[in-house]
Amino acid sequence: MVDFSVSLWTILGLSGIAMLASVVAAVLGFGGGMLLIASMPVFLPAAAVIPVHGVTQMVSNVSRAFFSRRDIAWHLMPAFVTGAVFGSLLVGLTVVQVAMAYLPLFIGAYILLNVWHQGFIQWVSRFESMLMAGFVLSGLGLLVGAPGPVFHPMVMKKVDGKHQLVATTALMMTxxxxxxxxxxxxxxxxxxxxxxxxxxxxxxAIAGSWLGTHIRYRTHDQLWTTVMKLLLSSLAVSMILNALMK
Structure with missing residues (x-):
């Protein structure tokens, strides 16, 4: 049990950040969760960060998926849900100890190679699956809160365009x-x-999803793809540097 109270200023501050995070996620398909969870320790005790973040992000993703429901790649979901069940049970019920200090290093390297290295893309595609994505993301979600970008490069290869990517990953993270x-x-x-x-x-979160969805439908596809790759790469480099500097 986590016992804590919040002030009006905390509610207002976190609400503003939550709306901005939902706008970012609805436009790009990722990044909002990491923005929000990076800000929450300033306002909340550590033990409350992941569950409060989880409520906000679930609503953000539900609303984003609803506003873009016609673009969801439904055929990918059964395998993902199956993996998510097993990942949640393994981490949540057995409390597996993970070397968290080095986890960002491997995630960052995976993202960079998957975005920019064609040989790696061809090799890793033989092992990637929605079952694995569900298993890993659900387990990481319990430990780090915002694991969404990890499998974005993989999902980009399985869907048709930015709208399917954003809608499908929103349902995955829901x-x-x-x-x-x-x-x-x-x-x-x-x-x-x-x-x-x-x-x-x-x-x-709902207001941010509505606004961000409208912004996304007005962005140019090529610009969106370029921004996505650059931001994923920046995120990956940041992860790697932080892991190496610890």
Whole structure:
């Protein structure tokens, strides 16, 4: 059980960041969750960050998927859900210890190679699957909160264009966050005790998803792809440098 209280300024500050994060995620398909979770430790105790972030991001992803529901690649979901069930059970119930200090190093290298190295793309595509994506993302979600960009390069190869990518990854992350919330509920996080904060974050996330979706439909495809690759690469380099400097 995590016992904490928040001020009006905390609610307003986090609501603004949650709305901005939803706009970013709805336009690019990633990045919003990492922006939000990086800001939350300033406002909340460490033990509350991942469950509160999970509520906000689940609503953000649900609303983003709803606003773009016609673009979801539904055929990818059964395998993903199956993997997510096993990943959540393994990490959530057995509390596997992971070498977290080095995890960003491997994730960053994977993203860079998958975005820029054609040989690696051809080799790794033999092993990539939605089953594996569901397993890994659900497990990482319980540990690091915002694992969305990890499999973006893979999903980009399985869908048709930016709108399918954003809509499909939104549904994927909805599933990941739903399992995460169940696990934290089982271990005792009292969501209802924080209803004013959570309600404000939910409203902000939905508003951000609506605004970001409208912005995305007005962006040029080639520009969007270039920005996506550059931001993924920047994120990967940052992960690698942070891991090496620890």
């Amino acid at each position: 599933i990941v966050h739903a399992f995460k919330l169940l696990v934290f509920g089982v271990i005792g996080f009292a969501y209802l005790d924080q209803w004013p904060l959570l309600l404000a974050l939910i409203v902000s």
